Amino acid sequence: MLSIGLNHYLLLSAFLFATGACGVFINHKNITAMLLSVELMLVSVSLNLVAFSCFHNDLTGQVFAVFILVAAVAEAVVGIAVFIIYFLNHKSIEAENMSGLKG
Amino acid sequence: MFTAMVFLPLLGALIAGLCYFYKKVAFSKFITCFCVGIATILSVFVLYEVVFLEASQVIEIAPWISVGSFKVVWSFNFDVLSVVMVSVIIWISFLVHVFSIGFIEKSYTVPSFMSYLSLFTFFMLVLVLSDNLIQMFFALESACLVSYFLIRCGNDREAVEKAALKSFLINRVGDIALIVGIFAVYNLFGSFNFAEILQNAHKHADSSITVICLLFLVAAMVKSAQIGVHTWLVDAMEAETPVSVLVHSTAIAGAGIFLVARMFPMFELSQTSLTVMIVIGGATAFFAAASACVQTDIKRVMAFSNISQFGLIFVAFGVGGVRIAIFYFIIHSISKSLLFLGVGSAIHALSNEVDLRKMGGICRQVKLTCVLMWVGTLTMIGFPFLSGYYSIGTVMEAVYSYKGWEGTYSFILISMTVFLTAFYLGRLMFMLFHGEQHGDEKVMAHVAESPFTILFPLLLLAVGSVFSYCFICECFVVDKLIGALFFLVPLFGIFNAYVLYLKKPNIPEAILNKFKNTHGFLLNGLYFDKLYEHVFIRPVYAFGNVLLNKVEAFLSTDSCICKIFAGTSYNIRKLHSGFVYHYALAMIVGVTVFVLWYISVEVLL
Amino acid sequence: MNEALVFYVLATFSIISAVMVVFSCAVNSVLFLIMVFISVSGLFLLLGAEFLAMMLLIIYAGAFAVLLLMLPLMLNIKETYQHTAVKCSAFGVTVGLLLFSCLAFVLKVKPQRLENDVSLAVANNVKALGEVLYTDYAYLFQLCGMVLFVAIVGVIMLMIRNGMEIKEHKIAGQIIRSADEIELKQLTDGEK
Structure with a gap:
């Protein structure tokens, strides 16, 4: 119990991921909260990778964690820009009203 | 020097291609002639060095494909055969460039025409200098494509379009044979390199060598317009005269000759292929010469003369x-x-x-x-x-x-x-x-x-x-x-x-x-066009007509198919709610399913 | 012993923050996300990934989260829709639990040790990471740069739409006069 192994980190990461996933649905009207949940999921994935990297003594995991963080930043920045533009156009960013893709 | 000789025409072609956008007609003429001219002078030195000083060499330019044991390298092989071919091609190309200056009238397509001429020269050089089959194939295809452009260039008559398309399509027949031959070679020898192939050729059974030789022979004969597939060369005479000189009497046809010459040590091992070569070459030489006697179009006379001479060369090979x-x-x-x-x-x-x-x-x-x-x-x-x-x-x-x-x-x-x-x-x-x-x-x-x-x-x-x-x-x-x-x-x-x-x-x-009757027979190039029309073109048309009138008519009216599509798409449309979280849900469900599948396979078993 | 204690503290911290990210209102949830970042970076330190820990702390918790914080403040989001229906919450929690249990099953897999050609032999984590990043993964690293660059260009392209409406002061246009715009008139004494 007291010695921390790989499994502990994996469990924590799985929990963070699941929290992020259910956050997308719980906050399904608030688009910013969705973005935050996605960030949460990305962090949990990089935690997962780093944990594997350390316990397997292999740097590749950390390298890819770096890449994930870069991708997360790029994605979030573009997302924020889209929200702002959307807000300027529609005066609200409620996800309920966003159904332009409706078939 | 060796590499510069090859790439100068490409440089000229690129610059002349840019001239097209800036409408610099005179400059495009000058730059292509200049580049090819320099390359021609270099080719003299190269010829001297390789033939008289006997300094054959292989220059590797860049790696191309490297997958396991499958390795192909861009490289130029300067030996006596290739250098002699290079000299012929580059000299004639240079003279054709100069000829085009006076021949082609001032028009807006001149830069692209000159550019294509130089580009064609470049690909022909790559072709004859290649030391493996893949590079040769690549260069051959590119040269064919550029020759297609050259025939069409600056000419929008329907006959020209048709001739260009015809020469392009008939050449593909030979390419199929060639590519199958290349696969067969790789299967047999595990290599594309000419030197390795020819060294090991005698170790293999006669029958397989014969098959490969016949495949290459078909390819070479299509390129050199031997009897039966000579129709493309005759029609291609619709192009401008410089194009006919460079492309159809020297280069593309010469590519067929080169193919046989390069693989000749293999051909020597197979008596059958030599016999086929002699028989077809002799027949081509005679019939084309006879056809040339009755043509009234001066360029067609030259075309049949070409075909006849190439038949003669094949006999000479044999x-x-x-x-x-x-x-x-x-x-x-x-x-x-x-x-x-x-x-x-x-x-x-x-x-x-x-x-x-x-x-x-x-x-x-x-x-x-x-x-x-x-x-x-x-x-x-x-x-x-x-x-x-x-x-x-x-x-x-x-x-x-x-x-x-x-x-x-x-x-x-x-x-x-x-x-x-x-x-x-x-x-x-x-x-x-x-x-x-x-x-x-x-x-x-x-x-x-x-x-x-x-x-x-x-x-x-x-x-x-x-x-x-x-x-x-x-x-x-x-x-x-x-x-x-x-x-x-x-x-x-x-x-x-x-x-x-x-x-x-x-x-x-x-x-x-x-x-x-004989006259008509010879005038129309032995009626091979008619034959192809009846054997290939008509059935395809008939098949297309059946598809159009029967199958499509059945499908396109208000029959089952339409209703199925309409109904299905109406139902599928409902899946797209337009809400982000519904799409996210689909994703999450997908991920969960995959994880569950993984668990059921890896963990529980 | 100490390590385990630190882990449990940080893990509890991050779990609570993560739950709060999901269930609190706009500005608070961003703040809780920063808490998650901080605690995860602490976990990274615990794992020996110093570079990543610092990166997470500085870039994410420092700069990036501020950007996120701007979003609800700037857009002036009202708090009215914060109370989502119980049905939706229940559904979300179900999905989360399902996913978590699935992921937890992975623990039963005996991980095979891979042949690791990139090892942590060098004592300094940053140095080791740099050596790998600039040699074996140089192309990927460049690609990352490209991704960021494209993101920048994309954002600018999104925002430039407003720039079109900005009125410019065209000095040249004001100064230049053509001949037909000027008219010479003889003035009589009375008009002077």
Whole structure:
């Protein structure tokens, strides 16, 4: 119990991921909260990778964690820009009203 | 130096291509000629170094494909064969570039035309210098594509479009054979490198070698327009004259020759393929020469002449081997380019008239062209002590001393071909330059000697066609009997032409009326076009009609298919709610399913 | 012992923050996300990934989260829709639990040790990471740069739409006069 192994980190990461996933649905009207949940999921994935990297003594995991963080930043920045533009156009960013893709 | 020689034409092509956008016609002409000219000068040094100093070398440019044991490298192989081919191609290309300056009228497509010419030259260089099959295939395809552009360039007549498409499509037939052959080679030898393949060729069974050789032979024969697939070359004459000279009489057809020459050590192992080569080559040489005698379009005469000569080269391969064939090829390219460019010059003088019956009697106005073309003609027909005499003589000697029925067969056919060659070239010359004038008065009033840029290549080629044998071969000795025979046969042919077309012009008419069927047969290139139409094109059309009228009619009316599509899409449409979290849900569900699947496979089992 | 204690503290911290990210209102949830970042970076330190820990702390918790914080403040989001229906919450929690249990099953897999050609032999984590990043993964690293660059260009392209409406002061246009715009008139004495 007291010695921390790989499994502990994996469990924590799985929990963070699941929290992020259910956050997308719980906050399904608030688009910013969705973005935050996605960030949460990305962090949990990089935690997962780093944990594997350390316990397997292999740097590749950390390298890819770096890449994930870069991708997360790029994605979030573009997302924020889209929200702002959307807000300027529609005066609200409620996800309920966003159904332009409706078939 | 070696690499620069290859890439200079590409550079010229790129710059000229840019000129298209900036409408710099004169500069594009200059830059392509300049680049190819420099490359030509370099090629002389390369030739000297490789042939006389015997410094063959392989230059690796870049790795291309590297997958396990499957390795292909961009590389240039400078050995005697490839360097000789390079010299031929680059010299003729250079002269054609210069010729085009004067020949092509000022129009907006000139930069792209010059660019394509240079690009074509580049790909041909890559082709003959390649040291593996894949690179060769790549260069061959690119060259074919560029030749397609060249035929179409600046010409939007329907006939040109069709000719370009036809030459492109028929060449694909050969490429299928070639690519299957390449696969077979890789399967057998595990390598694409020529040196490795040819070294190990004798270790394998005869039958497999024969199959590979026949596949390569089919490819080479399509490229060199042998009988049966010669139709593309005849139609391709719709293109501008410089294109015909470079692409159709030297380069693409030469690519077929080169393919055989490169793989010849393999061909030597398979008697069957040599026999096939002799049989088809002989037949091609004879029938094409016969067809050339009745054509009225001056460029078609040249086209059939080309086909006939390439048949002869294939016979030379079959009976004598690489040296003789390549020797013949070089002499032929020089003299044929001379003749062809001369024809171009005459056409230019006659305001683009190509019908032989409307020409004649212009030798006074275009003296220099006339004289130079006579030099070309005499070389082509093997007049003694010009280059052609030696090249034909050596081929004849090899044929004469070849054992078996193939020897007899090809001896007879080639003798007749030589006679016919002299005849149709004599006919061409007499109808073009001598006798009475048949053209419109308007056209005739404009007949004048071509500008210097057109005459300069002709002069250079004339000198080349007279003396080139001195440089190439000192070891070819012509047998006395053969020599005497081939002194007389061409003269007889010329004499016949002189009598028939200059002295008694009513005799050809009489003969023509008597043998109407044969005439039509030869005039239409043995009706191969008709044959293909009935065998390939009609059935495809019929099949298409069935699809259109029956199948499509069934599907497109208000039958089941339409309803199914409409109903399904109406239902699927509902899946797209447009809400982000629904899509996210789909994603999460997908991920969960995959994880569950993974668990059920990896963990629980 | 100490390590385990630190882990449990940080893990509890991050779990609570993560739950709060999901269930709190706009500005608070961003703040809780920063808490998650901080605690995860602490976990990274615990794992020996110093570079990543610092990167997460500085770039994410420092700069990036501020950007996120701007979003609800700038857009002036009202708090009215914060109370989502119980049905939705229940559904979300179900999905989360399902996913978590699935992921937890992975623990039963015996991980095979891979042949690791990139090891942590060098004592300094940053140095080791740099050596790998600039040699073996140089192309990927460049690609990352490209991704960021494209993101920048994309954002600018999104925003430039407003720039079109900005009125410019065209000095040249004001100064230049063509001949037909000028008219010379003779004035009488009375008009002077």
